Amino acid sequence: GENVEQHPSTLSVQEGDSAVIKCTYSDSASNYFPWYKQELGKRPQLIIDIRSNVGEKKDQRIAVTLNKTAKHFSLHITETQPEDSAVYFCAATGTNAGKSTFGDGTTLTVKP
Amino acid sequence: GAVVSQHPSRVICKSGTSVKIECRSLDFQATTMFWYRQFPKQSLMLMATSNEGSKATYEQGVEKDKFLINHASLTLSTLTVTSAHPEDSSFYICSAEAGGVVGTDTQYFGPGTRLTVL
Numbered sequence: 667g668e669n670v671e672q673h674p675s676t677l678s679v680q681e682g683d684s685a686v687i688k689c690t691y692s693d694s695a696s697n698y699f700p701w702y703k704q705e706l707g708k709r710p711q712l713i714i715d716i717r718s719n720v721g722e723k724k725d726q727r728i729a730v731t732l733n734k735t736a737k738h739f740s741l742h743i744t745e746t747q748p749e750d751s752a753v754y755f756c757a758a759t760g761t762n763a764g765k766s767t768f769g770d771g772t773t774l775t776v777k778p
Numbered sequence: 779g780a781v782v783s784q785h786p787s788r789v790i791c792k793s794g795t796s797v798k799i800e801c802r803s804l805d806f807q808a809t810t811m812f813w814y815r816q817f818p819k820q821s822l823m824l825m826a827t828s829n830e831g832s833k834a835t836y837e838q839g840v841e842k843d844k845f846l847i848n849h850a851s852l853t854l855s856t857l858t859v860t861s862a863h864p865e866d867s868s869f870y871i872c873s874a875e876a877g878g879v880v881g882t883d884t885q886y887f888g889p890g891t892r893l894t895v896l
Contacts (some may be wrong), residue, residue, distance in 0.1 A: 698830050700884060700885070702887075707890075708889065708890075709841060709871060709887040709888060709889045709890055710822070710871070710887045712884055712885075712886070715884060741803070755821060755822065758868075764810055764827075764875055765812070765827060766885060767824075767825070768821045768822045768824075769821065770820070770821045771820070773819075
C-alpha cells in the first residue's frame with residue numbers, strides 16, 4: 667500500500683519567516699495530494715491541494731509543489747503568523763477506493 | 779463549503795457498553811465516508827471506508843465485529859463501538875468525500891468524537 671513520510675515532525679519559526687514541510691509518497695498511482703491544518707482538539711481543515719497533472723499551486727501565503735518523478739510534494743507558507751501555529755498533515759490519495767494515506771504530521775510553532 | 783457533523787462530540791461510557799457515533803454530511807451527498815482514529819499527538823489512522831448501500835471495507839488490523847459501520851443513506855454513516863474497553867478510548871473522526879468520482883475529491887472532516895471508556 668501507500669506509504670507517506672513527512673518531515674520535519676516539529677518546526678519552529680519566527681513570525682514573518684517562511685516554513686516548508688516536505689512529504690514523500692511511495693505509490694506512483696497516487697494522484698491527489700491535500701494538505702490539512704489541525705488545531706488542538708479540532709477537525710483537520712483542508713488548506714490547499716494539488717493534483718498530479720499540476721506542478722505547483724498557490725493560494726495567497728500558501729503554496730504546494732509536486733514532483734511526480736521524485737514522488738515528493740511540499741507545503742510552503744510565507745510570511746508566517748502566530749495563527750499559523752498548528753499541526754499540518756499531508757496526504758496522498760490514489761484510485762484505491764479513494765483512500766488517503768496521511769503523513770505523521772508536523773507541529774508548526776510561529777513565535778511572535 | 780461542504781459541512782460534516784458528528785454526534786456526539788464527547789462520550790464517556792463504562793467498559794462493556796456499546797457506543798454509536800453518527801457522521802452526517804449536511805449540505806451534500808456522500809457516497810463514501812471514511813472513519814479515522816487519532817491518538818494524542820499522532821496522525822489520522824484510517825479504520826474503514828464506508829460505502830452507501832454496501833458493506834464497509836475495513837483496514838488491516840481493524841476488527842469489523844467490534845467497529846460496526848452502517849451507511850444507510852447518502853448523508854449518514856454510523857460507527858458503533860461494541861463492548862467498549864479502555865483501550866478503545868480515542869478521538870474518532872469521520873470524513874465525507876464530496877463528489878461523484880471516488881479518489882478525486884476533497885475529504886471534509888467532521889469535528890470528531892472524544893470517546894472515553896472507564
